[in-house]
Every structure is written in C-alpha cells, then in structure tokens.
Amino acid sequence: MSATPPLVEVENLRKHYPIGGGLFARTRAWVRAVDGVSFAIHAGETLGLVGESGCGKTTLGRLMLRLIEPTGGDIRFEGRSLLGLRPRELRGLRRRMQIIFQDPYGSLNPRMRVGSIIGEGLAIHRLGRRDERYRRVQELIELVGLPPDAARRYPHEFSGGQRQRVGIARALAVEPRFVVADEAVSALDVSIQAQIINLLQELRERLGLTMLFIAHDLRVVEHVSHRVAIMYLGHIVEMGPREEIYRNPRHPYTRALLSAVPIPDPRHATRRTTLGGDVPSPVNPPSGCAFHPRCPSAEAVCKRVRPPLETGRRDHAVACHVFPAEKL
C-alpha cells in the first residue's frame, strides 16, 4: 500500500467550534471537535475510523470533503490542497469525492423520485446528455441491486436497506475516487447490514474506490478496513494495519474498546477493562493525554504532557506514554 502515493492526506487538521456568546456576548469557549489530526489514505485503501459519540469522527469526515471549513491544517487530494481552491475548482473536485450518510431516511429528499436523486449529481456536474444520464441512472440502479423500476418510485416506497442502496448509487453516480462512508450501515438490521457491507466491498473492488469508513461498531470496521484509526476527543490515539490494531492493540483506550465488544459465544469468559466515568467534554478536554482521567494505566506524566502519535514497527502508530509504539 505504501508504494502508491497517497490519494488523500490530512495534516494537523483542526476544527474548533465557538460556544456560548450569542449576538452581543463574546465567545466564551471552544469545542475542539477535531484537534490536530494527520494521516494519509492510499489509492484503493479503506481506512476505518472508530470512536465513540462526540469523538469528532463525523466532523473529520466532513472536513476531508470540505463540507465544513477547517479551523486550521490542510487537506490534500491527489496532491492538491483543497483549501486554496476557488469555488469553481472545488466544485470540479467534489465530483471525485462523495459521502454516504448514516440515515437513509433523512438524507434522501422525499419529494424526489429515486431516479432524480441518483442522477442529481450528474445533472449538477453536467455530465452527459439527458438520455445518457438516464442510461447511467439505470446502470447504477442495477449496480447497487435495486429493482429495475426504482427510478420512477419515491424513497418512502423502499425499506431501510434499499434506501441505503439509493444513497450508495447517488454517491457513485459521478464516479468518485474517494468515498466517505459515515456510519453507512449502522442503522440497518444485521441481515440487511451484511447485504450492504458486501455491496460496498464489491463496488470498492470493482471501481477501485478509496474509502474512509467511519463507524462505531468495531466488528464491522474490522471486516471492511485495511487500516484502522482510533479516535478519542478530537485526536487519533492509535492507527495501523487492521491486524495490528485488532491483534496487538497498544493504547489502553483501544484495548478497553475491544474488550467491551460483546462476544457471541456464551462460553467466552468476559474479561473487561471497565473505564470509569463518561467521555469528558471536548469543551474543556483534560490536560496532557485526554484519556488520562479514565485510563487504568495513567502515570503522572500523562496529566502534564500530551503524547504525540508516533509510528513504530509494522506501520503501527500509538499516542501513549505508557504503551508507546514498538521501536523501529
């Protein structure tokens, strides 16, 4: 993977939201939703991004497509920074980068026919003549396994799994190279979830897609990702090839997450690392390592100094004073 040049890169990416304030008051505090994140995704690779609610994973996904403006840092796509682009250039680049949302109910316009929803991107980017666009929509409908008459129907006529197929067809219509899947299978039942995961994997291989796969379900992420990044309070605390993260997790937060996943085997003895307390607020994140108040292994230094994300052997990066990356 590392032989190919990165397709997407983020560098020290930050997004801070002001809170409090109001019309006349000054901003009193900032939510550090994403607070200095750097990584690269290579062409054809799927990076799984895992973390709990409020860790900043959704914000990060949207920043990467510049659907929201970063506070600082940079995003590069095929080597070009997205930040310096004029609106017209950005629009051109948007064709190459698409997003699939979690909620197939909320992300489809109920008044539009499925054919128009899928073809909207083609129309916006003026791709092809009307009849060519129509043919392309039919092709996409077939590609994602929707019934042939789907184009004439409305979103409410479809089940949750089928609506997610519509969302996927819409994202793929403009032939993107990079797709952000934001909790794309989280709202679906197991049997339907498996259909959509298989579909995403097939399409990824067939079309050579590069993906950021955002999810909170560690089982699903293990299944679809080549590499995995674990996020906590706006930071990436561990990142590496899938086998490394799942077989050889180093960060205490990653280990706690993995040990909390219920195993579907009644003979499996549950040995959990239970974390005390809740995820702290990103408004006033703890000093030093943001995880230290809940960490079973925290030492004095963890309170004072934020551990940097350092890459060690086997491309395995960890941000931890106590369990640092294994030396190269």
Added chain:
Amino acid sequence: MTVLDVRGLATAFERNGAIARAVDGVSFTLDAGQVLGLVGESGCGKSVTALSLMRLVQPPGRVVGGEVRLEGRDVFALNEREMRRLRGPGLAMIFQEPMTSLNPVLRIGSQIAEAVRVHGRVGRRIAWERAVELLGEVGIPEPATRASDYPHQLSGGMRQRVMIAMAISCAPRVLIADEPTTALDVTIQAEILDLLRALRERHRMAVLLITHDLGVVAEQANAVAIMYAGRIVELGDVFQVFDRPLHPYTQALFRSMPSLGGRRERLEAIGGQVPDPFHLPSGCAFRDRCPRAIAACADAIPPLVEKVGGHRAACIRV
C-alpha cells in the same frame, strides 16, 4: 420457579381495514433470576411483545389473544387500577432511549421519589432519601448531589442508570429491558450490562432482555428466543442455540454477523427482506428467504416444537 408464564400471546394492528398480527402465538416462561434474550430484527414483534406484557399497547394495536400469568395472577384479567399497581413491583420496563421516558422538567431525584411514593406509601423525605440510595445503587457518583440534576444534565449512560433506578425502585419480579444499551457507546454499554447483571443477582429478578445483538445475548442470557415476523421460531437454552442453532433463520443470522477476530472475505447476507406484516406469505413466513425451503413450507405455519432436549424450533425441515 416460574415467575412469568406467557401463552399464545397475540397482538394485532389495524390499518385501513386490514389486520396484521405483529405478535402471533408467542409462548415462553421465565424463572426467577433467569434472563431470557428475545432476539430479532426491526419489526419482528419483540417490542410489541414487551408492551403487550405490560398492557401498554396503544391503539390501533390491541392484544387479541393469549394469557399472561405473573406468579399465577392473570395479568389480562386485572382492572386498570390493579394493573397500575402491578407495574413497578410486578413488571417494570426500561427502554432504549431513556430521554423519552424521563420528564425533562423534573429533577431526577423527584422522578424516582415519585415512583417510590406511588407504591411504597412513604413520606416525601423518606422517598427522596430512597431515591438517593437507588442512584447510588445504580452507580451514579455523588448521588445526593446528582439527585437534584435534570435529565438533560446527564449523559446517555447516566440517564439509562436513572431509568434502571426507577425500574428497580419497587423491586420488580420481572424486568423487561427493551434494547437497553442499543443507543449507548460500547464502553458505556459494557458498564450498563455489568450493572444489570449485578442487580439481577442481588434482587433475584427475572429479566426479559430484548435485543438485536447476539453478543449481548451470549453474555447475559440463560435462554434465548429468536423471533421472526411475529413468532418465536427458535427457543432453547443459550448453549443449545449458540452451539447448534436449528432454525434456518437463526443459522443465517449467525452467518451474517461480522465477529471480532473472525474475519471472513464475505458475510453471508440473508437475501430479500423482512416481510410486511400486512402481507405475510402463507405457511412459514421465512420461506421465501430460506435456503432450505421446500413446497410444503407454504402449506401451514410450522408450530414451535421440541426437537432435542428442550430445544424448540418452528421448522418442518429440522
């Protein structure tokens, strides 16, 4: 000892003159201290089963058949007043989204105290003290201070603890937990599951645990019921069902689930989708998605019958 005995429970919904049986002939028993995991996908009838037991089904839904006995008492024969008295000390329920069940403008201590007062006939002060005690029991730090908080001041996990405190305030014989951890993050889910286990052991409660997560069931339940299209299609103890699932639907569920460390190239998805309860196929409702279906599967709804040593399945092909 059997605490809850459910026989032939049926609940129907009406829409434009058509009738759908969301729950159709559900039978199971629950012993003291036992956890029955009721598993199924959206729309299979597991939540409607729970609401039917609590007699909380809202129109156009209606219980149309069956019998529910709680320690021998016929729940459907009680009048409204008796039923209200049974909810709490007899049957208590917690839901997936605690925020919808908590009053946003009342302090959590007052809400628990009210539950205590309704059933315990105690004064305000004693009820408040009991509420603080319960908050401590469900693992809320500094319970005396937090009792004065409003629901919005608490995290999702803490709210679920408040719901649990309210549910156990009257020491129920049966706790119905409907997807109690589905809305929570995995680390918080683990804490809530540990809490439920500890409380169950301490109070010898029977628990009906409704979930779609087979991992949660394996960890918590002694017995498992798999539901599909309003019916229990498989019922057995947790080892029987996980070691040797009998019903093709149960087998398919296991195969379609990604598991930690057990990565395969492809998941085996179940084709098609859950049937519309207003248009169920004849015979076995799973037959058009079933890899083992034969012509005879369309003839009659297969009854849930014992196949081996107490392990039941509703399938003519097993």
